Amino acid sequence: MKVVIPGGTGQVGTILARALHSTGHDVVILSRHAMVAPWRVVQWDARTLGAWTAELDGADAVINLAGRSVDCRYTASNREAILASRVLSTRAVGSAIAQSSRPPRAWLQMSTATIYAHRYDAPNDEASGIIGGAEPDAPSTWRFSIDVARAWEAAAHECITPKTRKVLLRSAMVMSPDRGGVFDMLLRLVRAGLGGTAANGRQYVSWIHHVDFVAAVLWLLEREDIDGAINLAAPQPLPNAEFMRALRDAWGARVGLPATVWMLEIGAVLLRTETELVLKSRRVVPGRLVDSGFAFQFIDWSVASRELCQAWRSRGTSMYLNPEARVIPESGDASR
Numbered sequence: 037m038k039v040v041i042p043g044g045t046g047q048v049g050t051i052l053a054r055a056l057h058s059t060g061h062d063v064v065i066l067s068r069h070a071m072v073a074p075w076r077v078v079q080w081d082a083r084t085l086g087a088w089t090a091e092l093d094g095a096d097a098v099i100n101l102a103g104r105s106v107d108c109r110y111t112a113s114n115r116e117a118i119l120a121s122r123v124l125s126t127r128a129v130g131s132a133i134a135q136s137s138r139p140p141r142a143w144l145q146m147s148t149a150t151i152y153a154h155r156y157d158a159p160n161d162e163a164s165g166i167i168g169g170a171e172p173d174a175p176s177t178w179r180f181s182i183d184v185a186r187a188w189e190a191a192a193h194e195c196i197t198p199k200t201r202k203v204l205l206r207s208a209m210v211m212s213p214d215r216g217g218v219f220d221m222l223l224r225l226v227r228a229g230l231g232g233t234a235a236n237g238r239q240y241v242s243w244i245h246h247v248d249f250v251a252a253v254l255w256l257l258e259r260e261d262i263d264g265a266i267n268l269a270a271p272q273p274l275p276n277a278e279f280m281r282a283l284r285d286a287w288g289a290r291v292g293l294p295a296t297v298w299m300l301e302i303g304a305v306l307l308r309t310e311t312e313l314v315l316k317s318r319r320v321v322p323g324r325l326v327d328s329g330f331a332f333q334f335i336d337w338s339v340a341s342r343e344l345c346q347a348w349r350s351r352g353t354s355m356y357l358n359p360e361a362r363v364i365p366e367s368g369d370a371s372r
Contacts, residue, residue: 038095042066042129043102047217048210055250064091082125089132097142097257100129107309110177122188130195139200142257145192149208149242149320151185156238161323162265177312201263203256208269208320212246213348226284232292237277240319242269245334255330269320271335286341
């Protein structure tokens with residue numbers, strides 16, 4: 037199977053490329069930067085059509101992960117770059133598919149679980165979940181994320197690709213031991229004694245183990261009967277306080293200092309990021325994926341976190357990620 041992955045140079049793209057390549061699939065990464073990798077890398081500008089479109093003609097699938105990382109301060113220039121990188125790259129992929137003489141059978145388009153409303157009362161699945169943006173007490177930065185998610189999905193819907201099935205991947209945070217990933221960052225806090233409860237700890241954390249993420253993507257590539265929005269998240273999201281407690285237990289950390297909202301705000305400024313990534317309650321469940329018969333390997337976070345800690349210890353962050361594949365943080369981390 038030939039799979040083209042636009043924006044596949046980040047953590048998520050590397051996880052997918054590594055898994056597909058290791059099982060004999062032909063993987064092509066579309067990147068704005070030249071890089072050395074075990075798979076083919078073709079340059080594109082993530083905006084306009086060019087020679088790269090030939091890679092889609094005759095490909096079996098496209099998995100578009102392109103988008104500037106949201107792990108930054110939401111300044112006016114960063115907001116513009118975050119939105120444009122998603123919408124323009126999606127339109128470019130859609131246009132390339134539309135003009136292909138042999139278009140791919142499947143287009144998996146990255147979206148985000150952040151599209152759902154901040155809530156504690158009930159989980160968000162694809163059928164009954166509440167799309168966010170109307171919460172009366174939500175900060176403007178949270179509404180911006182919802183606006184981006186809506187525009188991202190709208191750009192995919194607007195592309196006319198009658199011969200190509202479209203799936204929108206509303207992904208939670210993908211947890212793997214890779215250097216620079218979400219789990220690596222959380223574990224760094226735990227190792228430093230700072231992995232305690234954030235704010236009141238009630239906000240839900242949605243996550244998915246990288247093994248299940250890859251398996252779900254392969255499942256969706258094969259299932260011709262599935263299209264539209266799909267939640268990629270483990271079935272059991274849990275509050276931040278429980279999530280961090282399980283991670284501390286998995287690592288063997290006795291102490292995890294809690295952080296108040298004002299402490300998180302100061303830390304976000306120093307780290308050039310936003311507190312939304314920590315404070316927004318993302319209670320997302322994979323309704324359609326489970327209903328389709330997909331079986332998760334990692335459902336319980338305490339089990340998943342122990343496996344991830346063991347992998348981190350045994351392989352090391354520099355060894356687990358293929359040393360020949362250089363990760364570029366500007367793309368491929370669009371799912372948070």
